[in-house]
Amino acid sequence: MTDAPLDLAPYIDHTLLKATATPADLVQLCAEARQHHFKAVCVNPQHIALCAGELRGSGVKIATVCGFPLGATTSQQKAEEARLSVSAGADEVDMVISIGSAIAGDWEYVQADIAAVRAATGSKVLKVIIETCYLSDEQKERATEAAVQAGADFVKTSTGFGTGGATLDDVRLMARVIAGRAQIKAAGGVRSPADAAAMIEAGATRLGTSGGVGLVSGEQNKAGY
Template identity: 50%
Template sequence: MDLNSFIDHTLLKANTTSGDIKKLCEEAINHDFYAVCVNSCNTAIAKQYLKDSSVKLAVTIGFPLGAVSKTSKIEETRQAILDGADELDMVINIGFLKDAKQAEVEEEIALIKKAAGSKLLKVIIETCYLSEEEIRIACKLALKAGADFVKTSTGFGSRGASTEDIRIMKEVVGDKMKIKASGGIRDAKTALEYIDLGVDRIGTSSGIKIVTDNP
């Protein structure tokens, strides 16, 4: 299987420099990855480095906690699109979800999707902090709000993706939404396991190792 086309080559560390972004984009182009994923402050520079390539630019919104205001997330989305984002990876307000503020969570996703327009919206639900029922609720809210993907993790929580997370998410969204697994995916065997479960995209900082190891 060609794993390259599943990979969002990711760099979201706080100490990321412009040189790091340049290297990330060059690697993505050289290995024909689907996209790079960066923090929103690096959108414009990443777009410049990806110029004339087929690699998409995914940008995080409300990252990594999801706890900023709805207005901030919407404005961050708009600016990211102005700066050249092709896709948005937003973090839900996890505290609101756990407080059963389902209407607020759904509204925020819907407003960000509206701001995103034709751009793909991935909704990060941070499964490590959620019960099975909360994972199901989060997926249903993302689906109702019109998002394109539901995504497991930021990679900054207490753990990354798990096969059980994917099983639960797939049961809820079926073929109505796509799924992105991220967090802790560092080898081809693990990536293939997630893809076999129905994952459409893999978020990882280990993309080169994954495609190099893939037989």
């Protein structure tokens, strides 16, 4: 007797963050999310209102990004962006840390930057992207801890726009540091159902991918992010 296949749909943030995304593309994204009962769609702030209309009554959450993809706007700008996104209908905000500050070791700034967005999002879910591809293991540990200390609901591996995406080693490292105090979103590089299952086994409770339809259909994710 074999175990039943893992139902991946409740883990997936069905993602479309390309600059070229059209309203028609967003409507299709939402239709796919409805059909497959994904956890959320993840879209740029411009598209929140459109997706809110398309997904009304579906149970699918709307996630958006903040300070994306570089993390180099000021804390005040990130906080205002997050506030406006929540006002527009976002249920979840995925913010990018100040990556340069993390590399420089200015952990006080990194934590305060996250805390400013935490205050702006109120009770909505806050995911903090630490962009692991640019950080050493020690920096990943410190960034993860800063996110937890600032009140993040999730720590997220990647934007999908950096030099690399989620790895099993990074998810395991984050899980060890978090120690149950927050959740983990693995994003970028989830190419197959086996990859997805491995990320979940390592500690991820959310998967960011533009290839969610393929993953739940048992196919290879060729979409990139």
